[in-house]
Amino acid sequence: MMALCALKRLACLLFITLSLCSLPRAGAAATPAPLPSGVFLPIQVHVAVRILNVSRIAATEGEASMMVELTERWSNPALAFDPKVSGFGRIDTVGDEAVQTLSSMWTPGTEIENQITTARTEATSVSVRADGTVTRIRRIDADFRVDIDMTSFPFDHQDLTLSMVSPRHAADEVIYVMNDLDREMSSIETDVSASNWTGKRLSVVMERYHGWNARPFVRVKAMAEVERAWQYYVLPLFVPFLAVTSVAVFILWARVSLIGDKAPITYSALLALAALSFTYESSFPGSISMNSPIAVMVSLGYFYLIAVLLTDIVLIYADYPGKQRYPHLEPEIRAYIRLAIPAIFLLICLSVAFNALT
Template sequence: MRPFFFWTLLVATLVFPILYGTQSAAGTDIPQSIPLPVRVHLAVRVLDVSKVEETAGLASAVIEVTQRWNDPSLRFDPVRDGAGRKDFTEAQASEKLQNMWSPTVTLENQISDARVDTASLSVFSNGDVTMIRKLDADFRTPIELSAFPFDTQRLVFPFASRLYAADDVIFIVDDRDRDLSTLARSLTDSDWTPGRLEFSLEQFYGWNAKPFMRVNATAIVSRAWPRYVLRIFVPFIAVLSVSLFVLWAPRGFVGDIPGITYSALLALAALSFTFEASFPGSMSVSSPIAFMISLGYFYLILALMADLILESGKFPFRAAYPYLPEEARRYVRYVVPGIFTTICVATILKALA
């Protein structure tokens, strides 16, 4: 009894993995009729960008991916079948893909389950296969706010096949694929204006130390900065308008000038903290708004120092030239705000260039 049990267990151990292992891996094995490496054409259409969250570093987008390759094992007689192409959609496409080979292209930076994930498949009589997948999901993407609010973001969508190394599958983006690839002319997120779509191919090493290929589709979008005038520039100008009261108001019209100026400095600091909390990285050294706020501190202090010096009884040459402080104030009230405004405008124009 024991030998029979031993031989039964041995046969089951050897035969079952072969049968079931071959059955489970059938969908991942490249058919022998396809010459290696398999040339997979890739085209990407960014249909919409519904949300860009700077604080989280993610973008919600609708992506349509078109993959094209040739599989000789799928050839059929168009005369016998009465059509030169067989189309499969939704459930039919999913069932067909389970019974045939595909390059298994995935989006590497997708961070959540797709809200919409549909596929359609076309198989031609000569073995050409076209698969179109539409995906609505959230994607992790780097956000660079050094030029905020005049920044241009590069939303990167990396495509790769983790199952097949470059010896087995390579990606091709030719002129036809670029013509098929588009970026939507208008976006749901009205804070952004669509620009153009770029492609780049790169190589990386996977889990098995083999080289793999990656296609980066980059959607370039620019921030619609006029929408930030009320949110950013109006409060900024309102705080700095204190300098006009300091330099232009008649003596005695404004009571505590140093107190008002220091209050404006605190309001400017609070404004910068608000911007940084809402848009992390916007207060970096190279950011235009950060530079203008930093310059605003010096501008307010300079306006206060100019007022104190011109009104001081120890102003140089006051005794010999009693009208000199008033004449100096006439020039200062134009020159100081003029220089500050010129620098701010030049900073904005440089960021827009």
């Protein structure tokens, strides 16, 4: 009798456990629809990318805020219909209706790998043609992780890359393709919202990589090239720099009676140069911290000011060979270095700037 009761209790416990396991869990992801039937694998998904706007480029954070339009097109014969019966050759849905339509059909599940924030705005539209061709268009306004190269600032061009993959389907199931129409559709707006930036061109390439399960996948990389309007940076960057480093010219050319002790003036210029570098970094983030040409010039400026002061001290106070025997030697050396040292520094700065332009 006790054994029978124990069996009944065990059966009740097993029934409750199975019942709890069969209940749907909150937040569980819906099972994706199976691959379309009646199509050859891998399924070709045509893709086109448009950059509608670039509203922010943060160099130090490596981020860009963009509005992206992603168009995907594939064939699903199971969705074909007779246009003579329906009276139209295409079914269009937008917004929530489009999202509901997509939830009941197979999609490539394309994701933008380097999207780092939830989309501020997102709009979706779906078109199903009579032959079963499905076109999905998504407009996404979000922040993306990008690589920023400041080595040519302020004459730089940046490639803002979007990386798109289908994590659910390997290359033997889904591949991305582009034809001439897709490439013609892919573009970037010239007039963007980001201050002092201009959109130039958009290029799209496909590459193969291996996922965590060692299966090959296809990645789409859309590279949007933007150009900085360097004309707006020349005066704020280079005029203050030249004004501070011009102290060296006064040290070499002015009389002692005119400027007095030269050491305090030089160290004041060094402090001004340090303050100028902080101003550059706060006004143009990344201009100093990311090894830009202006950062190289500021570093050379410290050396230049100290070198001029030391040269002047040596000529005046040091007992170098021939100073007593040839009294005219110091004026001759000073006349030479007055032109040579500033000219060499100017040529180095110009070469750094021109190297950034090329």
